[in-house]
Each structure stands twice: as C-alpha cells, then as structure tokens.
Amino acid sequence: MTGSRQTGKTTLLKNEFGATHRxxxxxxxxxxxxxxxxxxxxxxxxxxxxILDEIQYAPHLLHYIKDEIDRAREPGxxxxxxxxxxxxxxGVSQTLAGRVAVLELLPLSVAEARGNPPPPTxxxxxxxxxxxxxxxxxxxxxxxxxxxIRGGYxxxxxxxxxxxxxxxxxxxxxxxxxxxxxLSHVGDLHAFTRFLTLVAARTGxxxxxxxxxxxxxxxxxxxRRWLSVxxxxxxxxxxxxxxxxxxxxxxxxxxxxMIDPGLACYLMGIQTPEQALQSVFAGPLVxxxxxxxxxxAFRHLGERPTLYYWRSGNGLEVDLIIERxxxxxxxxxxxxxxxxxxxxxxxxxxxxxxxxxxQGVVACDVERPGTLRxxxxxxxxxxxx
Numbered sequence: 570m571t572g573s574r575q576t577g578k579t580t581l582l583k584n585e586f587g588a589t590h591r592x593x594x595x596x597x598x599x600x601x602x603x604x605x606x607x608x609x610x611x612x613x614x615x616x617x618x619x620i621l622d623e624i625q626y627a628p629h630l631l632h633y634i635k636d637e638i639d640r641a642r643e644p645g646x647x648x649x650x651x652x653x654x655x656x657x658x659x660g661v662s663q664t665l666a667g668r669v670a671v672l673e674l675l676p677l678s679v680a681e682a683r684g685n686p687p688p689p690t691x692x693x694x695x696x697x698x699x700x701x702x703x704x705x706x707x708x709x710x711x712x713x714x715x716x717x718i719r720g721g722y723x724x725x726x727x728x729x730x731x732x733x734x735x736x737x738x739x740x741x742x743x744x745x746x747x748x749x750x751x752l753s754h755v756g757d758l759h760a761f762t763r764f765l766t767l768v769a770a771r772t773g774x775x776x777x778x779x780x781x782x783x784x785x786x787x788x789x790x791x792x793r794r795w796l797s798v799x800x801x802x803x804x805x806x807x808x809x810x811x812x813x814x815x816x817x818x819x820x821x822x823x824x825x826x827m828i829d830p831g832l833a834c835y836l837m838g839i840q841t842p843e844q845a846l847q848s849v850f851a852g853p854l855v856x857x858x859x860x861x862x863x864x865x866a867f868r869h870l871g872e873r874p875t876l877y878y879w880r881s882g883n884g885l886e887v888d889l890i891i892e893r894x895x896x897x898x899x900x901x902x903x904x905x906x907x908x909x910x911x912x913x914x915x916x917x918x919x920x921x922x923x924x925x926x927x928q929g930v931v932a933c934d935v936e937r938p939g940t941l942r943x944x945x946x947x948x949x950x951x952x953x954x
Contacts, residue, residue, distance in 0.1 A: 720831020
C-alpha cells in the first residue's frame with residue numbers, strides 16, 4: 570500500500586488486520602539495522618502473516634520476501650506499506666513482479682470523511698452524478714471553504730481542534746526533512762521549498778515546465794525531476810488533455826493539480842476559508858478540490874483514473890472529461906453557490922461537438938442537483954450526496 574505520508578496507511582492496515590498480522594515498523598533504527606545486517610534472520614523472527622511498515626527503509630528485504638512468497642503462494646501473508654513511492658516502486662517492479670497487488674491510499678474524500686458508504690462501482694457513481702435523482706436527505710451540505718483550508722489528510726480533517734496551518738507546517742517540514750533528503754538529486758532544500766510553493770500556486774493550470782523552472786531558479790531537467798518526485802509521492806497529479814488521438818494527448822501539455830487543496834492553501838499562505846473563497850485562486854482551488862475527489866473515487870474503488878481536460882484551438886475549455894468506454898462525461902467547475910445558465914455555456918457547446926455519447930454537469934457549491942440547461946444540471950462539487 571503506497572501513498573503520501575499521513576494518509577492513514579498504517580492505521581488502515583492495523584485496524585483491518587491487527588488481529589491476524591503482527592506489526593513491524595522499519596522506521597525504528599534498531600529494527601532497520603537488524604533487517605539490514607541479517608535479513609534472513611530478521612524474516613525468520615517475524616514469520617507471516619505480518620505488516621511491514623515503510624518497507625522503503627529496507628528495500629533489500631524484497632528479494633528475501635520474494636523467496637518466501639514463492640515457497641507459499643498464499644495471498645495476504647505479507648502486507649507492505651511505503652511512503653516514498655518514487656524509490657519503492659522500482660524495487661517492487663523489479664523484485665515482486667507478478668507477485669504483488671499495489672494499492673494507493675490518497676487523503677480522505679468528502680464521502681469518506683463524512684462516513685458515507687462508497688458506491689459499488691465507478692459506473693454507479695457516474696450514474697448518480699450525471700443522471701441520478703436528487704437526494705432526499707436533509708444534510709447534504711459541505712463547507713467548501715473549510716474543505717479548501719483543511720483538505721482531506723486524516724490528521725487535520727478528523728480533528729477540528731487542530732490548527733491546519735500548524736499541521737501543514739509540520740507536514741511540509743517533515744516531508745522535506747525525511748523524504749527529500751533521501752533523494753540523491755535534491756541538494757538544495759531552499760530551492761525545492763520555493764519550487765513546491767510555485768507548484769501549489771499553479772494548481773488548476775496548464776503546466777509550463779520552462780516557466781516553472783525559470784521562476785524557481787532551477788534548470789528544466791531539475792524541474793522535471795522534482796515534479797516527478799512530487800507526482801510519484803502523491804503530492805501532485807497531472808491531467809492529460811483529451812483527444813481522440815492518443816499520440817496528440819501525449820504531445821500536449823497536461824494540467825497540474827495538487828492532490829490536497831489544504832496543502833495547496835498552506836503553501837500559498839492562504840489561512841482562512843474566507844481568504845480561500847475570495848482570493849484570485851478561488852477558481853483553481855475549487856477545481857483542484859473537484860478533480861481530487863474524482864481521482865480519489867477511482868483510486869479508492871481500485872481503478873486507474875481515466876480523467877482528462879479539454880481545450881480547443883480557439884480557447885473553448887472543459888475542466889474535466891471522464892472517459893468510460895465509448896461514453897464521455899464532462900464536468901465544468903464553478904466557484905459559485907448561485908449557478909445560472911451562462912455557467913454552462915462552454916459545456917453546452919462542448920456537448921454539441923461531442924455528440925450523443927456525452928453528458929455534462931456543472932459542479933459548484935450547491936446542496937442538491939438541479940437543472941441548469943436542457944440536458945445539463947448543477948451538482949454539488951463533492952460526491953457525498
């Protein structure tokens with residue numbers, strides 16, 4: 570199980586398997602030393618079923634675990650977690666290919682934070698959002714400003730008394746000190762911190778790597794390498810452009826998003842819900858929250874997100890395109906609680922181009938779905954209704 574730090578990987582595995590699996594943390598220096606000096610003896614002392622936490626601290630163990638798996642192909646005997654995905658997955662792919670299932674745990678979605686049961690499948694979720702009936706429950710509102718500031722990391726989301734600025738400050742410092750220092754190609758932490766802040770300020774925009782590197786004061790290759798680190802570690806994601814031609818998708822620039830809007834706000838110095846909703850970044854932050862919810866929905870239902878953005882040569886743009894077989898689902902994001910038909914103008918034009926295989930909604934700060942234009946409705950920005 571991979572994912573960025575503090576997404577709840579250890580807690581999840583302990584809660585689900587604590588009664589059947591022993592738990593061993595490789596973050597402890599003494600445990601790590603034992604695993605390094607005598608891997609065979611170490612594994613003999615902790616026979617499966619076992620949870621090995623933060624396996625990236627002892628990647629050589631994967632070779633010995635492979636031998637154990639080959640001796641007894643019983644699923645679930647070895648549960649591994651790792652936060653430094655950028656280094657871990659190389660070892661996993663080389664050593665445990667065909668022997669491992671990889672699950673990615675992202676920060677909490679709105680539905681998870683509220684305790685709502687997930688839909689059985691992605692198709693069920695799409696049916697609910699794009700054509701399902703309006704909810705009958707009374708409590709369907711979610712405080713958008715609060716979500717932008719606090720985000721979905723369990724430590725800050727589930728503890729309202731915690732100051733998000735203090736929590737994210739510690740999280741950022743820990744990430745830099747514990748993870749980035751382990752990367753051989755990151756030598757200047759001040760430059761990397763500046764780079765991370767600039768990335769946050771670009772959430773919800775088309776990526777211009779040359780401009781990003783120049784403003785951060787690093788070379789283009791360095792900027793690409795650092796962005797790859799952030800992407801692999803679950804801090805950012807890149808949304809490719811939609812085009813019927815796969816080759817043209819690859820050649821065009823992706824859109825950049827922070828996975829968690831709370832971390833984005835902290836890095837940009839936005840400290841209150843009012844600042845988040847009234848700043849010039851309100852639109853991109855709400856778009857970030859919406860895109861993140863869809864990424865989590867796919868990932869946490871065990872599927873690879875097939876999400877894109879669309880922009881025509883004359884500037885017509887749709888924020889999110891979901892490709893599902895031959896069907897296309899479009900989401901236009903608006904940072905408003907009062908949607909009007911003009912908010913669906915670009916979406917309406919896109920639906921005319923896409924044809925009968927497409928549906929569209931406007932995601933905004935409303936409590937219930939409602940018709941906005943013929944064939945287009947406004948829906949809550951989150952998926953927890």
